[in-house]
Amino acid sequence: MNKRDDLGKYEPLSYFQLMEVSLRELLVEKGVVTDHAVRSALENVRSRTPVRGARVVARAWCEPQYKARLLENGTRAVEDLGLDVPATKLVVVENTPQVHNVIVCTLCSCYPRMLLGIPPEWYKSRNYRSRVVREPRTVLAEFGTKIPKRVQIRVHDSTADMRYLVLPMRPKGTQGWSEERLASLVTRDCMIGVSLPKRS
Amino acid sequence: MAKRRNLPELLIARSHHDMGGRPAGKVKPLEHDVEDWERRVDAMMVLLTGVLGGKRLMTVDELRKNIEALGPEAYDRMSYYERWVTSITQTMIQRGVITTDELSRKMEQVKARLEEACRK
Amino acid sequence: MPQVSDKRGARAARPQYPNDLPSEPVRFAPGERVHVRQTAPLGHIRTPFYIRGCRGTIERLCGAFPNPEELAQQRSGLPAQPLYRVRFLQKDVWPGYRGNPADVIEIEIFQHWLEKA
Numbered sequence: 001m002n003k004r005d006d007l008g009k010y011e012p013l014s015y016f017q018l019m020e021v022s023l024r025e026l027l028v029e030k031g032v033v034t035d036h037a038v039r040s041a042l043e044n045v046r047s048r049t050p051v052r053g054a055r056v057v058a059r060a061w062c063e064p065q066y067k068a069r070l071l072e073n074g075t076r077a078v079e080d081l082g083l084d085v086p087a088t089k090l091v092v093v094e095n096t097p098q099v100h101n102v103i104v105c106t107l108c109s110c111y112p113r114m115l116l117g118i119p120p121e122w123y124k125s126r127n128y129r130s131r132v133v134r135e136p137r138t139v140l141a142e143f144g145t146k147i148p149k150r151v152q153i154r155v156h157d158s159t160a161d162m163r164y165l166v167l168p169m170r171p172k173g174t175q176g177w178s179e180e181r182l183a184s185l186v187t188r189d190c191m192i193g194v195s196l197p198k199r200s
Numbered sequence: 201m202a203k204r205r206n207l208p209e210l211l212i213a214r215s216h217h218d219m220g221g222r223p224a225g226k227v228k229p230l231e232h233d234v235e236d237w238e239r240r241v242d243a244m245m246v247l248l249t250g251v252l253g254g255k256r257l258m259t260v261d262e263l264r265k266n267i268e269a270l271g272p273e274a275y276d277r278m279s280y281y282e283r284w285v286t287s288i289t290q291t292m293i294q295r296g297v298i299t300t301d302e303l304s305r306k307m308e309q310v311k312a313r314l315e316e317a318c319r320k
Numbered sequence: 321m322p323q324v325s326d327k328r329g330a331r332a333a334r335p336q337y338p339n340d341l342p343s344e345p346v347r348f349a350p351g352e353r354v355h356v357r358q359t360a361p362l363g364h365i366r367t368p369f370y371i372r373g374c375r376g377t378i379e380r381l382c383g384a385f386p387n388p389e390e391l392a393q394q395r396s397g398l399p400a401q402p403l404y405r406v407r408f409l410q411k412d413v414w415p416g417y418r419g420n421p422a423d424v425i426e427i428e429i430f431q432h433w434l435e436k437a
Binding site for chain 2 (some may be wrong): 022045107121
Binding site for chain 2 (some may be wrong): 393
């Protein structure tokens with residue numbers, strides 16, 4: 001429906017908003033989809049946030065065996081935590097003192113949505129998609145992330161069926177922290193690889 | 201002698217969306233509050249691709265193909281979900297799930313309904 | 321499950337994400353050098369322009385999946401095509417690359433875009 005602005009006047013729908021309403025109503029009227037299914041799908045999308053990915057990272061930091069399973073088969077390991085990731089073939093790539101990983105989809109915006117939610121605007125932007133494959137260190141510096149030249153950078157371009165998650169290094173000074181506390185250090189951006197986790 | 205650049209070939213041999221490695225500006229760490237209608241478009245894709253177990257009515261490949269078909273200017277000027285809703289709707293027409301005529305009448309109907317509501 | 325051609329005694333490629341789809345035989349194994357075909361056809365394509373003509377190494381067999389070029393045209397995309405992660409040295413992809421010479425880019429590429437290097 002139209003939103004009221006502060007003066008109590010309705011804003012007209014844009015052409016594309018009109019298209020969205022029209023498409024949805026047509027599909028429901030024709031019985032192609034049900035109202036219930038539409039609402040469920042919307043709830044599903046709302047439920048997907050980077051907090052889910054942070055739980056996975058925190059568990060991997062705490063349990064070496066879980067980390068090994070995560071690197072072997074990301075989807076199965078995530079499902080073992082009770083997190084559903086339908087239609088997602090997850091490949092988890094690990095940062096080490098020698099290797100830094102960063103994810104992109106140069107062709108569109110492929111992203112592990114079922115785990116992290118909707119990708120940020122910059123991830124979908126021309127500038128990121130064009131340049132991070134060619135000059136990753138410079139692009140990372142634009143995020144305030146300095147990766148020394150002696151560290152190997154691996155850029156992953158999600159061109160097909162796999163979806164990628166970066167497993168960052170556990171920050172120093174976090175011995176004995178609970179998983180929940182560790183998860184609070186894990187940002188969306190460090191799971192894409194453009195940042196590092198928050199400091200302890 | 202300078203080689204004549206064959207612009208039509210350059211436009212077609214490499215599609216505008218295939219931008220890896222092309223010169224571009226600084227990355228602005230933009231965040232965008234996803235609007236309700238945009239989230240509904242995202243949810244519509246989840247629904248239509250059968251990800252949650254329902255019937256698969258289209259593929260993400262068709263979504264991508266129809267976005268790629270928008271052409272460079274539209275691609276650059278449209279927002280992300282404007283591209284998505286256009287592409288999903290095109291796909292439904294291509295598949296015969298809806299027709300152009302049905303869409304046009306529904307758009308007229310919705311517009312009239314909302315204008316009526318505004319007048320009240 | 322994709323069948324691995326074992327004629328050269330190549331290390332068998334185990335798919336990371338196997339499925340039951342009928343698929344083309346797997347031709348490459350991890351560690352093999354491959355060349356991305358330098359061709360510019362029409363349709364919906366998932367092999368980025370920047371990587372065509374480059375040489376890389378098979379990092380893993382992801383599995384075999386329906387061909388997206390065909391799925392985009394409302395066709396089944398079967399038989400499934402083996403999909404590989406291929407690793408390229410950045411200095412082999414970008415002239416004048418300034419970074420760690422060991423920096424790499426890894427891309428998922430379908431078998432029909434690859435030839436033995």
